[in-house]
Amino acid sequence: MSVDTDVKTLVIDEQEVSARSGQTILEVARENDINIPTLCHLEGLSDIGACRLCLVEIKGSNKLLPACVATVQEGMEVSTDTERLRKHRRTVLELLFAERNHVCSVCVSNGRCELQSMAQEQGITHIRFPYRHAAYSVDASHERFTADHNRCILCLRCVRACAEVEGAHVWDVMGRGIDCLLITDLHEEWGRSTCTRCGKCVQVCPTGALFDKSKIGSDHPKYPDFLPFLNLMREAQ
Amino acid sequence: MTIEELEQIALSVRQENAKYDYELNVCMDLACASQGAEKLKDALVKAAEAGAKRVLVRRTGCMGPCSHGPLVRIDPDETLYSRVQAEDAYRIVASLGGALAAGLECDLHEHFDSQVRVVLENAGYIDPEKIDDYIARDGYKALLTVLTEMTPNGVTHRITESGLRGRGGGGYPTGLKWGTVAKAAGNQKYVVCNGDEGDPGAFMDRSVMEGDPHRVIEGMAIAAYAVGANKGFIYVRAEYPVAVSRLTTAIREARRRGLLGNNICNTVFNFDVEIRLGAGAFVCGEETALIASIEGKRGTPRTRPPYPAASGLWGKPTLINNVETFANIAPIVRNGGKWFHDMGSERSKGTKVFALTGKIANTGLVEVPMGIKLREIIEKIGGGVPEGHTFKAVQTGGPSGGCIPAEMLDVGVSYDALLKMGSIMGSGGMIVMDDTSCMVNVARFFVEFCMTESCGKCIPCRAGTAQMHTLLTKISNGTGTLEDLELLEDLCSTVKEASLCGLGQTAPNPVLSTLKYFRHEYIEHIIEKRCRAGVCAMEISAEVTA
Amino acid sequence: MAAFIPPPLPSEDKRWKIVNGTMRKNGFARHALIETLHTVQSSFGYLDDDAIRFVAQSLRVPLSQAYGVVTFYHHFSLKPPGRHTLTVCAGTACYIKGADKLIAAAEERLGIAPGKTTADGEVSLMMARCVGACSRAPVALCDGEVHGEMTCRHLCEQLERWKAQ
Numbered sequence: 007m008s009v010d011t012d013v014k015t016l017v018i019d020e021q022e023v024s025a026r027s028g029q030t031i032l033e034v035a036r037e038n039d040i041n042i043p044t045l046c047h048l049e050g051l052s053d054i055g056a057c058r059l060c061l062v063e064i065k066g067s068n069k070l071l072p073a074c075v076a077t078v079q080e081g082m083e084v085s086t087d088t089e090r091l092r093k094h095r096r097t098v099l100e101l102l103f104a105e106r107n108h109v110c111s112v113c114v115s116n117g118r119c120e121l122q123s124m125a126q127e128q129g130i131t132h133i134r135f136p137y138r139h140a141a142y143s144v145d146a147s148h149e150r151f152t153a154d155h156n157r158c159i160l161c162l163r164c165v166r167a168c169a170e171v172e173g174a175h176v177w178d179v180m181g182r183g184i185d186c187l188l189i190t191d192l193h194e195e196w197g198r199s200t201c202t203r204c205g206k207c208v209q210v211c212p213t214g215a216l217f218d219k220s221k222i223g224s225d226h227p228k229y230p231d232f233l234p235f236l237n238l239m240r241e242a243q
Numbered sequence: 244m245t246i247e248e249l250e251q252i253a254l255s256v257r258q259e260n261a262k263y264d265y266e267l268n269v270c271m272d273l274a275c276a277s278q279g280a281e282k283l284k285d286a287l288v289k290a291a292e293a294g295a296k297r298v299l300v301r302r303t304g305c306m307g308p309c310s311h312g313p314l315v316r317i318d319p320d321e322t323l324y325s326r327v328q329a330e331d332a333y334r335i336v337a338s339l340g341g342a343l344a345a346g347l348e349c350d351l352h353e354h355f356d357s358q359v360r361v362v363l364e365n366a367g368y369i370d371p372e373k374i375d376d377y378i379a380r381d382g383y384k385a386l387l388t389v390l391t392e393m394t395p396n397g398v399t400h401r402i403t404e405s406g407l408r409g410r411g412g413g414g415y416p417t418g419l420k421w422g423t424v425a426k427a428a429g430n431q432k433y434v435v436c437n438g439d440e441g442d443p444g445a446f447m448d449r450s451v452m453e454g455d456p457h458r459v460i461e462g463m464a465i466a467a468y469a470v471g472a473n474k475g476f477i478y479v480r481a482e483y484p485v486a487v488s489r490l491t492t493a494i495r496e497a498r499r500r501g502l503l504g505n506n507i508c509n510t511v512f513n514f515d516v517e518i519r520l521g522a523g524a525f526v527c528g529e530e531t532a533l534i535a536s537i538e539g540k541r542g543t544p545r546t547r548p549p550y551p552a553a554s555g556l557w558g559k560p561t562l563i564n565n566v567e568t569f570a571n572i573a574p575i576v577r578n579g580g581k582w583f584h585d586m587g588s589e590r591s592k593g594t595k596v597f598a599l600t601g602k603i604a605n606t607g608l609v610e611v612p613m614g615i616k617l618r619e620i621i622e623k624i625g626g627g628v629p630e631g632h633t634f635k636a637v638q639t640g641g642p643s644g645g646c647i648p649a650e651m652l653d654v655g656v657s658y659d660a661l662l663k664m665g666s667i668m669g670s671g672g673m674i675v676m677d678d679t680s681c682m683v684n685v686a687r688f689f690v691e692f693c694m695t696e697s698c699g700k701c702i703p704c705r706a707g708t709a710q711m712h713t714l715l716t717k718i719s720n721g722t723g724t725l726e727d728l729e730l731l732e733d734l735c736s737t738v739k740e741a742s743l744c745g746l747g748q749t750a751p752n753p754v755l756s757t758l759k760y761f762r763h764e765y766i767e768h769i770i771e772k773r774c775r776a777g778v779c780a781m782e783i784s785a786e787v788t789a
Numbered sequence: 790m791a792a793f794i795p796p797p798l799p800s801e802d803k804r805w806k807i808v809n810g811t812m813r814k815n816g817f818a819r820h821a822l823i824e825t826l827h828t829v830q831s832s833f834g835y836l837d838d839d840a841i842r843f844v845a846q847s848l849r850v851p852l853s854q855a856y857g858v859v860t861f862y863h864h865f866s867l868k869p870p871g872r873h874t875l876t877v878c879a880g881t882a883c884y885i886k887g888a889d890k891l892i893a894a895a896e897e898r899l900g901i902a903p904g905k906t907t908a909d910g911e912v913s914l915m916m917a918r919c920v921g922a923c924s925r926a927p928v929a930l931c932d933g934e935v936h937g938e939m940t941c942r943h944l945c946e947q948l949e950r951w952k953a954q
Contacts (some may be wrong), residue, residue, distance in 0.1 A: 054874040055546040055699045058741045070740055075546045090740075094703075095739040101706035135710045160699065169851070178853030179541070179699070179858040182524070184709040186699035192838050200852070230520055273922045277937040309924030380853075443880030446921035481827075481864045482920050484933075520827055524863030525918060539822035541861040557820075598923060600882035606924035638881065672923075674881050688884055696918075698861075 020082045031073040031084055032060055040084050043095060043124055046161040047074040050233025052170060054195055056125055057161060059095050059124070062086045092128065099125050104135040106142060107156040114226050115214030121159060147197030150219060151208050155186065157215040164207035164216060171236060176201050244501040244508055248389045251380060256379035264298040265339050267291065272305035272450060273485070274607070276310035279328060288333035288564070294336045304454015305428040306367035308351055309607035311547040316367060325349035351605050354605050354624050359586065362570045363610045365455045370491050374496040377457040384504050385576035386461050389468055390508045398469040399425055402572070404580030406592030410670045411437055411565030412643065414658035420562065423552040424470040427560035432472040433558065434463050435522060438479040438486065439567040441525040441643025443692070445672035447596040448566035450608055452479065452486035456493035460503065460516060462569030465576060467514045467530055470562050475514065478533055480521040490518055490677050495504045525696035530563045530699065543698040544744035565670070567596060585634060588614030591657035599625045601675035602632060621675060632677040636760070638685070640669030643749030645756025646682060665756035666685045667749065681778035682761040683768050687715040689753035693746060704747030709737040711754065720773040721781035728765060732758065795847045799839050804832040812847055819848050822858055823855040826865055835866045873951045876930040880919030883927040889911060891927055892916065894941040898948055904912035
């Protein structure tokens with residue numbers, strides 16, 4: 007097979023782009039500075055297509071595809087920013103805000119939160135849905151970190167970082183549907199779990215759900231960029 | 244096992260049966276069993292032993308008209324007795340060869356006349372725990388014919404020619420699916436039977452697994468030959484313990500007869516089947532979730548592609564069909580693709596088994612040619628809504644389906660027609676509702692179902708169904724507003740279009756279809772604070788708001 | 790790398806041997822998790838932390854993953870069941886025919902919500918997602934035995950019978 011057949015050309019938002027076979031729409035879009043919003047996606051982790059923010063339209067198909075997992079096809083015409091997509095994105099974000107207790111003003115991640123900035127980016131000014139106001143626990147048993155389930159959006163970045171990169175798989179999800187809850191080990195306290203205390207889960211958490219205790223009251227940036235680097239170094243070994 | 248040996252077994256069963264003057268077939272399916280069929284069978288055995296005539300008492304799977312159970316059919320006369328109790332046993336045995344036992348006979352001609360039985364051809368005629376009973380009714384003949392006379396491609400071609408479409412709900416062309424798996428690269432492939440019949444109100448798959456388990460195994464083995472698989476799994480829901488035990492027996496018997504295992508029919512074909520138990524999760528009916536569950540994980544669906552045909556169980560090419568689909572395979576192989584193709588409507592071929600339940604005279608399982616009018620199923624076969632009440636809607640397709648109103652009853656049943664009406668075929672549940680059912684309440688019931696069955700992975704389904712439920716609760720208790728209704732419709736479109744898997748994508752269907760046909764009931768709840776069916780308790784009375 | 794040695798059985802209880810048997814039959818493969826949990830549930834009636842830990846460690850499944858599986862599937866119970874179990878089917882056909890009234894009657898009579906067991910450990914009240922006996926709706930299961938066309942009166946009589954035992 008010649009190398010040429012591995013190259014695909016396609017159109018994203020009326021811009022002609024080329025891609026390697028097997029690349030996702032999201033990868034190609036970002037290479038070409040086309041912004042597709044994401045929450046559960048994080049470079050360096052496997053993709054699960056769960057947050058549905060990266061849905062895009064494909065010409066000739068009524069089905070919306072998640073750009074983070076859908077691979078490029080020769081000649082496909084992708085739209086990433088239509089009114090239909092914007093509407094779904096706004097609704098998905100509103101659903102997240104109404105699901106748990108995201109009160110930005112009292113959150114450690116205020117100003118550094120991906121959910122918050124995504125809402126601003128998508129022009130959300132108010133939430134149409136009734137807030138569920140369910141009370142979630144805060145697990146402060148760990149000597150360094152805190153898990154505040156009120157802020158969790160179940161993106162599963164922490165689960166994937168712990169299982170795929172750290173290799174410990176201390177985090178997972180219990181229950182199902184609206185009752186899903188992040189757990190460590192057998193739903194035990196984080197501080198008493200088999201946690202390796204590496205802190206990767208905290209760095210990849212997009213909101214204030216997992217945070218560093220020492221940062222309370224101060225600016226709390228997170229640094230998830232180490233993941234691709236770590237993967238690269240491990241592959242090189 | 245060779246074809247000659249198979250025919251020898253069939254012959255000896257027929258010879259054995261011929262020794263009896265009469266056969267008393269007792270339906271022991273769940274519905275009849277719940278009305279005392281077990282005791283009845285024991286009593287009939289006793290009575291038969293005491294009587295002078297040679298009588299064979301046989302337990303069978305579901306005969307169909309469950310509301311008339313416990314059922315006993317007497318052959319060769321084909322007399323059907325309904326609502327039989329153990330006390331009637333001596334009377335029935337004494338009546339053999341004479342006048343019918345008074346008060347037990349039932350005339351269900353209307354019910355049976357329009358039915359065509361393919362999947363249910365053995366239901367009521369064989370003992371599900373006896374492989375030889377199945378063999379005597381042409382069982383495993385198709386498998387051995389395929390192994391000795393047909394190429395894998397030839398088998399797939401015959402299934403394609405038949406026009407069979409997946410009976411699990413989606414209606415994907417079965418032949419096309421088989422062809423894709425057959426073409427997929429790799430030495431290890433799997434065949435999976437989806438017996439996770441999760442749609443509440445549908446029980447045809449349970450009935451087939453319990454009443455005619457070998458039919459499923461034979462269909463799977465033929466499929467395995469066609470696609471090049473050597474291992475099969477039947478995924479059965481934990482709520483069906485009898486199906487699990489019947490299938491376990493059937494697999495053991497098939498192995499003993501050399502119809503499963505290595506070198507089947509002295510060929511190089513190897514195939515074996517294992518049962519995997521579900522554990523109470525509706526979403527596991529979705530094929531990628533089902534695969535995750537067989538792999539021992541949480542039953543969360545993943546995005547497709549890759550489809551299981553390319554990357555399924557443990558990443559290997561996997562064919563997944565549901566129970567009723569596999570149950571159609573042997574008859575298609577035996578009778579030819581054209582025979583099947585000649586039945587049904589233009590784009591939906593063959594027959595379909597429906598579970599008729601709800602407010603209808605004859606509840607139970609019916610099998611009809613595709614294309615038959617809904618009215619015929621409900622009014623003729625089902626005997627209509629019991630007197631004193633009027634038909635309001637029939638719900639098809641389970642929680643992913645919709646409610647079809649009276650004015651649409653003259654539409655012929657097919658995948659496409661049901662879709663056009665805002666419902667789906669689904670697995671074939673038909674729940675009839677009358678004027679005592681409130682459509683807002685019904686919509687809320689289904690949304691509650693989807694909410695608790697959502698796996699929680701994607702946001703539109705996890706949080707969206709919960710919000711739909713909140714809004715529907717408000718509307719049903721009289722505290723909803725017209726703005727809530729608008730918001731509900733808007734939310735439905737996002738849940739439908741943005742959810743990851745079929746559960747979320749179809750969860751709004753019961754809401755959208757009731758809004759389409761019964762919008763006035765929603766408006767009554769909101770404006771008049773009134774539930775015409777008297778089901779919903781209003782938190783605000785009309786007088787207060789007036 | 791050292792060969793993997795499965796953990797010792799949690800106690801002398803013979804039922805652990807049955808559990809171990811399921812895992813051995815499946816070659817201690819990770820995918821046997823749900824099969825094994827079924828064996829635990831049918832042997833012990835429920836799954837406690839010790840059981841989940843033992844199974845997870847034997848199959849080399851992360852603890853959180855095993856717990857995630859147990860709590861995902863509604864068939865698995867983390868608490869011991871009552872001496873008797875009343876299960877009311879809440880499928881569509883049963884609902885249309887008044888299963889909600891049966892549930893309300895059982896709740897009132899037992900003073901517990903579905904999914905709970907009475908304080909004396911006598912009766913567990915459960916709801917099922919369709920047992921497939923829809924043609925005889927509404928349906929209830931008394932200790933697993935299917936009863937069709939159930940009425941509130943029959944249901945209460947059954948509860949009385951259990952009480953009298």
